[in-house]
Amino acid sequence: MINLLDRLIAPLQYPFMVRGLLAAVMVGVVCAVVGTYVVLRGMAFFGDALAHSILPGVAVGYLVGGGARGPLFWWALGTAVLASLGIGAISKKTKVREDTATGVIFAGAFALGIALISTVRSYTVDLTHFLFGDVLGVSWGDLTLIAIFGGVVLLIVAAFYKEFLVLSFDPIFAATMRLPARFFESLLLVLIAVTIVVSLQTVGVALMVAMLVTPAATAYLLTKRMLPMMALAAVIAAASGVVGLYLSYYTGVASGAAIVLTCTACFGVAWGIQTVRQRG
Amino acid sequence: MSTFTTPFKSMLTRHHAPHQPGTPILAVSGLTVRYNGLAALDDVTFDLHAGEQVAVVGPNGAGKSTLLKAVAGVLAPTAGTVTVYGQGPGGHICIAYVPQRTAVDWQFPVTVRDVVLMGRIGQLGLFRHPGKRDLAQVHECLELVGIADLANRQINELSGGQQQRMFIARALAQEAELMLMDEPLTGLDAPSQEGIFQLLRDLRARGVTIMLSTHDLDQAVQYFDRVMLLNRRLLGFGKPAEVFTPERLMVAYGGHLHLMPFDGGLVAVGDTCCGGDRR
Numbered sequence: 001m002i003n004l005l006d007r008l009i010a011p012l013q014y015p016f017m018v019r020g021l022l023a024a025v026m027v028g029v030v031c032a033v034v035g036t037y038v039v040l041r042g043m044a045f046f047g048d049a050l051a052h053s054i055l056p057g058v059a060v061g062y063l064v065g066g067g068a069r070g071p072l073f074w075w076a077l078g079t080a081v082l083a084s085l086g087i088g089a090i091s092k093k094t095k096v097r098e099d100t101a102t103g104v105i106f107a108g109a110f111a112l113g114i115a116l117i118s119t120v121r122s123y124t125v126d127l128t129h130f131l132f133g134d135v136l137g138v139s140w141g142d143l144t145l146i147a148i149f150g151g152v153v154l155l156i157v158a159a160f161y162k163e164f165l166v167l168s169f170d171p172i173f174a175a176t177m178r179l180p181a182r183f184f185e186s187l188l189l190v191l192i193a194v195t196i197v198v199s200l201q202t203v204g205v206a207l208m209v210a211m212l213v214t215p216a217a218t219a220y221l222l223t224k225r226m227l228p229m230m231a232l233a234a235v236i237a238a239a240s241g242v243v244g245l246y247l248s249y250y251t252g253v254a255s256g257a258a259i260v261l262t263c264t265a266c267f268g269v270a271w272g273i274q275t276v277r278q279r280g
Numbered sequence: 281m282s283t284f285t286t287p288f289k290s291m292l293t294r295h296h297a298p299h300q301p302g303t304p305i306l307a308v309s310g311l312t313v314r315y316n317g318l319a320a321l322d323d324v325t326f327d328l329h330a331g332e333q334v335a336v337v338g339p340n341g342a343g344k345s346t347l348l349k350a351v352a353g354v355l356a357p358t359a360g361t362v363t364v365y366g367q368g369p370g371g372h373i374c375i376a377y378v379p380q381r382t383a384v385d386w387q388f389p390v391t392v393r394d395v396v397l398m399g400r401i402g403q404l405g406l407f408r409h410p411g412k413r414d415l416a417q418v419h420e421c422l423e424l425v426g427i428a429d430l431a432n433r434q435i436n437e438l439s440g441g442q443q444q445r446m447f448i449a450r451a452l453a454q455e456a457e458l459m460l461m462d463e464p465l466t467g468l469d470a471p472s473q474e475g476i477f478q479l480l481r482d483l484r485a486r487g488v489t490i491m492l493s494t495h496d497l498d499q500a501v502q503y504f505d506r507v508m509l510l511n512r513r514l515l516g517f518g519k520p521a522e523v524f525t526p527e528r529l530m531v532a533y534g535g536h537l538h539l540m541p542f543d544g545g546l547v548a549v550g551d552t553c554c555g556g557d558r559r
Contacts, residue, residue, distance in 0.1 A: 172379060176353065
């Protein structure tokens with residue numbers, strides 16, 4: 001018992017671990033709440049593509065700043081917001097299907113990002129951080145940005161909860177209610193973009209979609225209303241962040257991967273519960 | 281005809297665009313809708329009187345859904361005008377569109393009460409959450425359509441008839457005076473259909489105007505004040521006996537319809553849905 005408590009407390013003597021845990025919890029909550037819409041509206045591929053498309057922006061910031069980490073958040077934010085709003089325009093103006101257009105544009109953007117970063121000699125380490133996250137490298141400044149932007153995202157979701165609900169469930173009804181659908185659609189895309197940027201350092205570009213989708217999908221299996229779904233998803237994501245980080249600390253597994261795998265395990269359990277329920 | 285209960289009446293006048301007395305509840309003029317250059321609706325003109333119940337019939341692809349959506353203001357017409365009490369549909373939230381059941385994600389995590397509560401958001405506006413009065417009104421609407429006991433069910437637990445009742449309850453919560461129902465009877469068994477017709481009679485008593493699309497000519501004749509025969513163009517609109525003449529039906533349905541003399545009248549047998557050879 002004491003041994004277990006020791007094991008839980010021991011990592012906390014390292015400030016980087018405390019900062020990492022705080023980041024993982026905050027990021028988990030924001031991702032889960034926004035991810036609820038991603039899951040219910042079938043936007044997983046969009047979220048994945050958007051996360052990848054941030055890379056060229058981050059790469060430019062990285063090259064301009066000579067490897068400095070500080071300004072990268074802002075470069076990522078600018079790229080993400082532009083990309084999220086750009087996708088609507090792109091898919092409307094081409095003949096190919098929306099998911100095809102998304103794939104073409106964002107895979108290209110991702111390659112451009114890798115190309116840019118690869119021009120720097122020490123690129124492998126930094127690229128790995130961008131791709132898979134570096135939660136233990138989070139600074140107090142990063143935490144402040146995560147708290148502020150994550151908080152704003154949550155506030156906006158709370159303020160427009162019923163509008164987003166109606167728009168996600170029944171867009172035609174929303175139109176008959178004269179809701180400004182375009183505005184809310186764009187707002188949701190920007191919220192997803194900001195969420196991705198906020199989570200960038202915790203899980204990285206490549207694992208981002210898991211944070212958006214897995215906790216929300218897990219909660220979806222276990223709940224029958226949207227607010228409980230959001231709340232449960234947030235709890236699952238935050239808990240997975242903490243558990244994953246401890247796992248990473250004691251096993252030496254990469255932190256982002258450990259967090260995502262914990263989420264995936266939760267989904268497996270929920271899947272099992274749901275299957276048993278349906279049979280019973 | 282206009283016998284709204286007091287909570288409905290008091291709210292009707294407050295938030296809606298002014299209703300000019302004497303004007304028809306709905307006036308559609310020269311309505312044309314094109315998708316990629318193809319006309320889904322061509323030069324459709326008609327009026328609806330307040331409180332009447334109209335069935336829209338026509339073969340698949342006749343533009344029934346398009347017409348209902350254009351009237352609801354969800355689809356922008358290519359040409360022509362839709363006015364509700366003398367104003368464009370954008371000025372009104374007293375129009376309710378009841379979707380086809382297949383157009384809804386029934387796995388969505390909402391309860392029956394949540395869906396009916398959505399009807400209140402037009403009255404609430406931004407940044408206001410529904411209060412006790414809204415919930416009371418939602419309960420009243422659920423009781424009216426006879427599913428108050430299902431309020432806490434997730435929507436995928438409902439039968440087809442109950443699903444339809446839920447959307448009618450939402451339209452009531454919305455205080456809709458014009459309800460546009462897109463094939464509410466399709467796929468329902470006979471008792472459920474009878475239940476919906478009973479509900480339509482209740483709505484008539486409340487003065488609600490109904491425009492409903494259906495594949496069933498027989499029911500259109502039996503239950504509705506007027507029928508509209510549509511196949512991209514308006515082929516007839518009036519009393520069923522005047523509209524459902526063999527000539528017009530043949531024009532609307534072409535070779536897919538077979539007319540058989542029966543009991544001194546005509547029975548139409550033909551294309552019901554899905555474009556297959558179901559006879």
